[in-house]
Amino acid sequence: MCATKPHKGTTLKQVATPDALVHHYPHQCTRCSATLSPEAATGFAVRQVFGLAPPPPLFITEHRAHTCLCRACGTLVRADFPETVKAPAQYSDEIAALAAYLQTQHCIPEDRLARIFSDLYKIRIAPATLASLIAKKADSLRIFADRVRELLSGVAVKHLDETGFRIAGKTRWLHMLCSTSLSHLRLGTGRGDIPSGLAGTIIHDCWPPYLALEAVEHGLCNAHLLRELQAIIDHDKEPWAADMKDLLSDALTLTQIAHDQGKPAVSPEQAHQIHQRFDACCDQAIKFHEGLPPLARPTKTGKRGRPKRRTGHNLARRMQTHKAAILLFFDDLNVPFTNNEAERDLRMTKVRQKVSGSFRTETGAENYCILRTVVETARKQSWDVLRALSTSPVQLVHELNTLHQIQLDSVAG
Template sequence: MIGIVKRQVFDIPLPKIEVTEHQAEVKYCECCNKTITAAFPAGVLAPVQYGEVIRSWSVYYQYQHFIPEDRLQQLFYDLYGIQLATATRTGYNRIAFDTLASFEESVLSAVKTAAVKNLDETGFRVAGKTQWLHVASTKTATYYHISPKRKSLLDGLSGTVIHDHWKSYYNLGGVEHALCNQHHLHELKAITEHDKEPWAQAMTRLLRVALRCRHFNAHHAIPVARIKRLTNIYKKIIRDGLAYHETLPPLPCKGKQGRQPRRTGHNLLWRLFHYK
């Protein structure tokens, strides 16, 4: 032999269920004439039950990876040869919910008192009815809450809230407002591609340049001269955009009375003008 050639294969062993039996001694006290049974470990409540690892995986698969209930049941059967009843999984979810109650409160408190937080909402269907998922987040914490009402916003917020200009956010008291540039970029993309408005592409480039400037100066203030230059370009793009819309024919009014309707790009320009 002149040497050895090695090859390694990393793999996961086939999963299998392990059974741990707990035995509690039962004794009779001749002094008090009572039968006394030793205590079982915490969480061991039934003659036969699944353990904490199965419970943890069930909650993790369902809520971290959004696996539907029927597929989750199939997954446990395929991998481990066990069938978790719907009622069993529901009990696991309730235990997790109760256990995380204090953590949820700490996340909510951290988000409410953060100097800057992001707010958003989206609708979805539950049992045929519309529900609203509200989210409030920072760089390190995210808080979700669900309500049948879209206007069910958090109270007790402080600092600056960043959002998409939904009017109800302006009803929040005790906060400063900033608008989300990611939403602006989505709107600018549509205006550039569908409405072919020239100012929109220029504003898109400027917002991206400003973001790169912020990243480049992450650990110190952006130079005043740079801020002044970006601001001047921002104002010029808005002036050019408003001038462009002045050259377009007015949109027809839907009724005999009311304010003259504006195009999507025109509305965005005024928003960028008032909320820069």
Template sequence: MDRDAQIDWLIQELTTVRRALDEALQENTRLKERIHELECQQKKDSHNSGLPPSSDRFARRPRSGRERSGKRPGGQSGHQGRSLLQRHDPDQIVVHRPMQCEHCSCDLRLTPARPTARRQVLDLPSHPLQVTEHQVQQVACPECGALCRADFPVGVRAPVQYGPSLQALAVYLSQVQLLPYARVSQVLEDLFGHRLSVASIEGFVIRAHQSLEPVEEALKEALITQDVVNQDETGLYVQGKRHWVHVVSTPQLTHYAHHPKRGREALQAIGIASRLQGLSVHDGWSSYWAYGKGHALCNVHHLRELTFFAEEEHQLWASEMKVLLLLMRELVAQAKARGWNAFAEPMQVVLMEHYQQILEQGYQSVPAPPLARSGKRGKSKQHPARNLLDRLRIHADAVLAFVRDFRVPFDNNLAERDLRMLKVQQKISGCFRSVQGADAFCRLRSYVSTMRKQGHRLLTALETVLAGAPLFPSFS
């Protein structure tokens, strides 16, 4: 082989080696990024991400996001306690008097006595179900001889039936305390010595669902006109298929509805979010941005993500942003305690400038992704921290809505708390066997949650529902 041929061969081999080296370096970079991504996933739990506490790994105990108060556990000094007090109108009085003198054995049964002390015992009645028989009589008119017959009370329609109190208790146990129908029947038999059939309990639930239809319509109209509402959604299984429960709530009102879809189609069908006249607090789900006259994002989600970047990746800007958001929350709480409705404009400007400075610091420390190579479609994947920075910058008004208007909460915990019992129901029962059962559950839980928020006794309220004249909550 001559000299020129050897040089050409060496150049060709060198080119092949360089190409292979470039491919190996690219693959090595890709694998490093993948390893880093998997390590980050492994480090995430409920305190630094949106993962639920049930997904936390056993090998690690996550730290709570709450700051230590410095107080000892238990009742604090100066708190108003609750003691068991005697009642002035006991249902039964049992008198105990001495029958003979303990010194000389003299008979004291006819000797006048005077009360010296009293004690009360609060207990359940030992009597089983109370059976009330209604008898209708007829009377012959002495003037014309016509037979006049009395009428049964309203609601007494069958030869034998269950009263509204027992029906309300059955509905309460199944829809509020989430007991399956068979266990509700067993509980009632243990308590009252009478076993209700599963079909009877299901009938009570259906009757309550039908009775509450006008209440639900009034509740939806009331939520539409609220100045600030919280929204969220969670998965629900109906007949083995995934549905979504959407909640719209305030500190006084709650509405649940399920739908096979999660996005705009569901919100349009439910008919609350699509007609909102006030501000919506949510977690950033894209469908919520299309409705309402303003938006506020849940900052607890941001705190968790900032915690991850601060603790696991040691990013200074994340630590400073977390401190700033918590400081803002504390300042708002103090201002509310003084009776303020909002900060003065200069105060808002100072806080916003500090917020923007930390964002700029974050953009400098988290580089932008390289431009996509020619021939590749779409944008280059950027660092998750930069995604968070973009969200905090683009939606700054929604992030800091709680600073401008004190009616807006710092987070979306209200809606998340309202959804929590639905997840408990799913863990107990797995899924709903019928769409009608899911509809009834959502409507009844809407009513129960609203009445509980407003301080009503649930059993009393459910009695009015089963009697056919439901007690309406306050919508003012």
């Protein structure tokens, strides 16, 4: 059973005011072959073709700081240039935003970016210049990324995940902290460098350092568990795994029905039944494995400790231990069934690794994290991504604070 509802598709629809009109008239009558003129038209049918306008030419704005003579004292006073206009000739913030978007979202390296600007816009920009523009753009947006991180700390339900990445020849870890409206990507000092100071509910994949976080309620990703259960079904043929998989699917269905009917929770009878079935599946699995002969200990390993358990045995014991976190989605309808939110937000990072390889410097990786934070958050806020990348960071933070407060008020209401 799918953990999420399918997305609705979109259909191309005609517009009321097209940009151009092309008229087609018949030349002769199909019955008597008489010549027809446009003046004989009595009506028309409409079909519209959606295309792209040619890329605009380079738009150059000249700033003139005038000098004025004070008639009172004779002092010459020159106007100041805008803070963003710092050189006799420079590229606009829109070009920096487009370069940052293409590299961050579409994994295009600087040399290919230079070719794109040359082919489409007839702008000859050196790859090193593009890299500098992107770095400056990321640095200016750092305050926005920091604000996203602050807001996420107080969000009721948030998701965590991490992924390894080669940076400066070493394996480093990128950490994702996100919600349905915010995303924050961060370069950690190690895999265990997970966020601290969190409150509310966190959804994750049962990695022990996440479980060690205190003052939070834990919810586990059931998509991971379903894959593990399916592996037990396929390879080990253990009957309890099929029962547990059916139980999780049934519990998800009950929560979806409750959501659709506008109910705050499933009925007490349904909740009691699901919890009983869960306990029975775990007990069945553990008794099954305890009745099997122990696995043979490898000889001459020099290792001490408890005998190794089978995969299904470990999974059953883990599910029994973390029952509350596994069924949190069922007991609290505000909690999602999976950790797909964080996994989706990390997906482009893995694509970036496959397409462009590793980062040469830690600074480059940090810049990437900032820009990914802006892009993903802009998408979740339904902002125009290019506008977000080219807007003043202070203005962008103000818009984020305003929308976040509106969302909080909506939830409270």
